[in-house]
Amino acid sequence: MSRKIRRQYAQGECYPLYLPINEWAPFIIFGLQTGSELLKDNNTYGNFSSPAFKKAFAFLIDFYHQGLAPTGLTQVTNIYKAFSQGYIAMYISGPWNVPEFKKWMKGDLADQWMTAVLPSPDGETPGYSIAGGSSLVMNRYSKHKKEAWKFIEYLSTVSSQLTLFKLQSDLPAVKDAWNDTLLLKDPYMKAFYNQFRYVKSLPKIPEWEQIAFSKVQQYVEYAARGKMTVDEALKKLDEDVNKILEKRRWLLKQKVHGKD
Amino acid sequence: MVRLFTRDSAAFVFLAPALSAIFVFFFIPVFASFLIGFTDLDIYALGDLSKVRFVGIENYARLLKDPLFWQALFNTFYFVIVAAPLSIAVSLGAALALNSKLAMFKPIFRLTFFMPVVTTLVAIAIVWRFIYHPNFGVINYFLGLIGLHPIDWLGDPNWAMPAIILMAVWKNFGYNMIIFIAGLQSIPEYLYEAAVIEGANGWQQFKSVTLPMLAPTTLFVSIITMIGFFQLFAEPYIMTQGGPLNKTLSIVLYMYNEGFRWWNMGYSAAIAFVLFFIIFTGTIVQLKLQNKG
Incomplete structure (x- = not known):
């Protein structure tokens, strides 16, 4: 479909899909769709080199290599403006962005855009997404x-x-x-x-933020810009993630020994 | 009257407030972070201190094998080696121009050149992001006028660091310029008069009178600039977040990310001490070079 959009434009610099290289979410979402387990052994080792995740990762990286998504970040300074001007045609985002898009898609453009569920690898929509959001928690030591x-x-x-x-x-x-x-x-x-009926959840460990924001993003960029092949990037990603999770492995081991 | 204090102890009493402040707010934290550098203090340990492990020099050993650390080290040296001499040369040039008897509207120029120093970097970064914009930026507009292709200044891995250097030099040269102007004004006029009588031309006067007389000022300026530039942080933090491809990741930015974004305090403290050691060595080398010269 992206290639079709590309052909329609024919001229000028424009992209069918905006897939910012500093956003990890699309890669993780597509990874979940292919059924990959992001971390293995009770969230103590990275599992990004698994065939399932590799399939999703390579699929998205290909958008950059084929010129269907911009690799730079500076090219799109205002996503809403870029969207209303036709510089980008699709963007994966959440409901929080809808009001702002409404503001920019005015006049003739007002009924020219729509939201859609995510596609899935087998062609049956909707595909899985992540719920995002946050939880309400009560502190165990709270006095109130x-x-x-x-x-x-x-x-x-x-x-x-x-x-x-x-x-x-x-x-x-x-x-x-x-x-x-x-x-x-x-x-x-x-x-x-x-x-909402097709969501999966992310690993619930404190290290997840560093894994997603620092490591997944870093290797997405390396792969997107052609500095590393998909295999290299995912291997390095697993290595880095395993280092980050070393403390977690130690903690879990302590727990097991403590119970003995 | 009974003398309560000898001369020395009186001096010490007067110094006590300052010394205790330095002790509490400098020596204790530095010592504490030195110790933290030998532990794996992280987000688990912050919640429950029994989960801290003493890891010896493992943090430092890991640093040596960490490609991101080497990248950050390379980037920082790249920045210091290019930006520091450039910044000093520009400040000296501006100071000479403003100190010249031919210059007009001196206070206005002095104020204009000094303005970036006192402007907050966040405001400056917003303006420079426009200046560097690949499609609408003024720099690319001028490049287009002379027939050159536009450059994606902050987005291109090879151009991002030069772009940061240019901005940092522009922002900081005013400060050193003021110090140089003060240095220039303290050179006695009779030295130049004597030089003129000896038949020295402008360049010879600069080389044989101005530069040697400015040596102490230059030493001060270069040490301060080097120390400041090794701590490069805000420019990449605001403009590029260390990207693209980590080409503008500086040591301090890496340290900040590890320590305050991912809470790897132990690792972060180790990075801090490596940086401290580098700056310390750099300062000593400069002092030694200057003494020889």
């Missing part, structure tokens, strides 16, 4: 557990969830809130609602 619980309850009511959505396009996690006309009427939210 009752109040904290009350606050969590309050945030989980339909009306507060809708208020949050109105304020900053945070999608409601409570299903009942989706029956509200505010959401039903918004055609751009439909895709996100459908996508």
Whole structure:
């Protein structure tokens, strides 16, 4: 499809897909879609060299190599403007971006764009995505557990969830809130609602942030710019991730010995 | 009257507030981070101190095998070796021009050249991002006028560091310029008069009177500049985040990322001490060279 879009443009510098090299999420999402286990052995070793992840990684890297996605970051300074000017045709993002896109797609452009669920490798949509968002937690040592619980309850009511959505396009996690006309009427939210039923979660370990932001991004860039082959990049990525997870392996080992 | 203090102890009492401040806010933290450099203090340990391990020199050993560290070290040296002499030369040139009897509107120029020094880097970075923009930037516009292809200044791995150097030199030369102007003004006029009587031309006066008389100032300026430039951080942090391809990742930026983004405090402390050692050596070498010269 990207190649088709490319042919339609025929002239001028433009790209079918914007896949920023400083965003790890698309790579992880497509990796989850091919069924890869990102980390193995109870999240203590990297598993990015697995055939499943390699397939997804190579698929996305190919967009850069074929010139279907820009490799530079400075080329797109304002994603909304670039989108409204036709410099880029597709962008993988979340609902928080919808209001800003609405602002830029004015006049004739207003009904010329739409949101869609992610594609999947077998052609059946929707493909999996990551839920993102965040969790409400209560601290074990809190002195105000009752109040904290009350606050969590309050945030989980339909009306507060809708208020949050109105304020900053945070999608409601409570299903009942989706029956509200505010959401039903918004055609751009439909895709996100459908996508919600096809989500996988990320490894829940403190090291994940460093793995994603520093290491996945770094090797995406090396591969995208042709400094490394896909195999090299993923091998190095696993090596780096294994180093990062060394402490975790030690901690888990301590735990096992402690129980003996 | 009974003398409570001898002369020396009186001096010590007066110095005590300053000394204790240095002790509390400098020596203790430095010593603490030196110790942290031998542990694996990280996000697990910050939550539960029983999870700290003493790892000896392992952090330093890991550094030697870390390609990103070598990249950061290379980038930092690249920056210091190119930017420091350039910055000193530009400040000296500006100081000479502003000290010349021919120059007009001296206060205005002095103010203009000094302005970038006192402007916050964040504001400067925003303007320079526009200047460097591959499509609409003013530099590429001028390149286009003389028929050269546009350069993606901050996006091209080979041009990103030169772009950072240019910006850093522009931002910082005003400070050294002021020091050079002060140095120039303290050179007694009669030396130049004597030189003129001896028949020295402009270049000979500069070489034989100005430069030697400026030597102490130049030493001070070059040490301060070197120390400052080795700590390159804010420019790449704001303009490029160390990219593209880690070509603008500096030691301090790497240290910041490891320590304060990923909470690998032990590793980060080790990087800090390597940088400290480099700057310390650099300063001693410069002092030695100057004494010989």
